Amino acid sequence: MNTAADTIRVLHVDDDPAFAEMVATFLERESDAFAVETATDAAEGRARICEGGIDCVVSDYDMPGRNGIEFLRAVRAERSDLPFVLFTGKGSEEIASEAITAGVTDYLQKGSGTDQYSLLANRIRNAVDQVRAERERERMRERMELALAETDSIIYEIDLESGAISRHGAVESFYPVDTDRIPTRDDFTEHVVHPDDRDRFEAFFERIGTAENGLDTIDYRTNPETGTVRWLRGHAYHDGDDRIIGLVQDVTDRKERQRAIERHNERLEEFTSVVSHDLRNPLNVARGRLELAREGEDPEHFEAVERAHDRMEALIIDLLTLAREGETSAALTDVALDDLIEACWENVETAAATLALEPDGRTEVRLRADERRLRRLLENLVRNSVEHGGEAVTVRVGGLPDGDGFYVEDDGPGIPPDRREDAFSAGYSTNPDGTGFGLSIVQGIVETHGWEIRVVEGDGGGARFEVTGVELVAG
Incomplete structure (x- = not known):
């Protein structure tokens, strides 16, 4: 019928x-x-x-x-x-x-x-x-374009013989590049894909192109030259002939949520480690000294108990800061680096240390940042320089030459190259009186802003911390 x-x-x-x-x-x-x-x-x-x-x-x-x-x-x-x-x-x-x-x-x-x-x-x-x-x-095309408009996705086809690409969907929202400049896959790789991801991207499509009825997925970043770096997820299917068809989705928000969960889990692990080890040590010291104090009247025991309590208090403060970092998004405002670093300098015990703003006594750097978090970042970097560089250390602060951020540098002993990756690990410190969480807190603040930080050797042989990916403000 x-x-x-x-x-x-x-x-x-x-x-x-x-x-x-x-x-x-x-x-x-x-x-x-x-x-x-x-x-x-x-x-x-x-x-x-x-x-x-x-x-x-x-x-x-x-x-x-x-x-x-x-x-x-x-x-x-x-x-x-x-x-x-x-x-x-x-x-x-x-x-x-x-x-x-x-x-x-x-x-x-x-x-x-x-x-x-x-x-x-x-x-x-x-x-x-x-x-x-x-x-x-035609109805399918209309429904597909409507669905693509709603989901911010791109459908694409690649001709394996010519490399030509055809696309449907919100192309401009993914990468603000004139599509006339990316008619082929090679052009796409050059202009759209992040330089660090290009080899992996090419290997992915070579593998799909040689597989019969192959289906696979790849996550890659966009080229920073096109604007803000985004994470894209590409699904590709080789139909067995000379064509690859697929779907591209923007997964930046998903990646950021995933990274936030990972950071939260890392903080939980760090918290567990400190509670089980770092806090237990000063507690044992305090308990032992109190036992000795009961047997005599030596004030040295009470002084040791006080130092143990001070260390526990410092650990708890840093732990709480580390645990709370990243729980809320950064409230960005325009911040003058000169004014903030001078205020931070007053809040840190700097002894005979010297602050030098470069060049010529002013950095003239203005940036978009959460002022409260940036203040803690700068205070921790200054405190780190003073604690490890000595009381007479000179701390220099300035903008990076390429206009991508700022640096905090000292003329102390520096950090050996083989220990620089460990410097941001929770609990790592070469100072017996330090908690080892100062630079870990710095890294958490940097990640909350979407910035990056690295430590290199300064001009005077000391430690130089460079914060990049910062949005600078003119004027």
Whole structure:
């Protein structure tokens, strides 16, 4: 049983009503999908088409009034995609050529046997199937573009022979590059993909391109030269021929949430480690000294207890800071680095240390930052320089030459190259009185802002901390 969607409604226009009815009978015998109506001239046929619901027109050529070609032109003026088969007993190359020029779908000459009706049925079915398939593809394209607009995704196709790329979706929201500059995959790799991810990106597509019916996924970053670095996830499928089709999604927010969870878990592990080890040591010291104090009156024992309590308090303060860092997003404002570092200098016990702002006593650096967090970052870096560089250390602060951030540098002993990665680890310290959490807190603040930090050797051989990825403010 055929559904309404399967039914093919045919309009047969012929000035011989008996012949038109006979053709209708044979077509409906060929398939119960056919539902045939008849008309005796072009005017009647056009009126029926205007009513709607016709899937294909079969028309004679020689008719009173408008002939079949003129009827075809009138139909094409209003329905460019309606299948139109010219079924005529008057066949000639001239008529066939004229029909093709006018946009006929198919041309069939009337014969004497009944086989012609099977052939006509096939021509009608093929023409209607082709139009319906194209309409469905168009509907699919519209739905796909609507879905892409809602999900901020890109559908792409890559021709493996030429490397040419075709795309559908919100391309501009992913990478603000003129698409004329990236017509091929090689151009895409050069202009859109992050330099550090290009080898991995190329290897991924080489692997997909050589796999039969291969399906895989890759995460990669965008080129910083195109603006803010985003994380993209590309799904690619090799259809077994010379084409790769796929989907690209922006997963930056997902990556940031994942990293936030990882940082939270790291802080939990650090908290567990400190509670089980670092806090236990001064507690044991305090307990032992109190036991000794009960046996005598030496004030040295009470002083040791006080130092143990001071250390526990410092550890608890740093632990709480570390645990809370990253729980809330940064509240960004415009901050003058000069004013803030001078205020931080007053809050830290700097002894005989010297602060030097570069160049010429002012950094002139203004940046977008969470002022409260940036203050703690600077205080921790200054405190680190004083604790490890000595009381007479000089601490220099300035903007980086490339305008990407700022630095805090001292002329102390510095950090050996093989220990620089450990410097930001929780609990790491070369100062026996330090908690080992100062630089770990600094790194957490840097990550909360989306910045990066590294430690290198300063001009005077000391430690130089460079904070990059900072949004600077003019003026």
